[in-house]
Amino acid sequence: MVNLLDNVKSRPSDELIKNKRVKEYVQLMRIAEEVEREIKRRTNELGEDEKQEAFEVLSQEYNIPQYVTVRDAADIMGISPQMVRRHCADGKMSAQQTFEGSGKWQIETQQLMDKPNWERFIEKRARIKNQSVGLADEVLKNLQDEE
Secondary structure, eight states, X not given: OHHHHHTSOOOGGGGGOOOHHHHHHHHHHHHHXXXXXXXXXXXXXXXXXXXXXXXXXXXXXXTOOSEEOHHHHHXXXXXXXXXXXXXXXXXXXXXXESSTTSSOEEEEGGGGTTSXXXXXXXXXXXXXXXXXXXXXXXXXXXXXXXX
């Protein structure tokens, strides 16, 4: 991690920072911003086949579903659920109603990879997966202890 921090260019405001941990924190925030910009740039450069390949890898690694709910799509896109439903009904999104006229939609997740909060969705899925694995490990441990 230190090598990564060494590559961060200092700024005039860094002169105000006295605490080493605070300086490292600020540097990490700058790195995170740069990584976010680079992810967006690279996502925009991907062709459809490349997006499909990336989605398949991420799906396996983070247990991403093929379809998401209106609420998840709204969170990923940074818009209201009503706007997502409107996009679905207008055919602006690849989606299908679960029950005709219900307002419930299954929205293809892959089309959301270039949306503003995609990284946050991936982080959420990673947390869910880690919690599930932790719970499974705990159950297995308890079962082994009972034997």
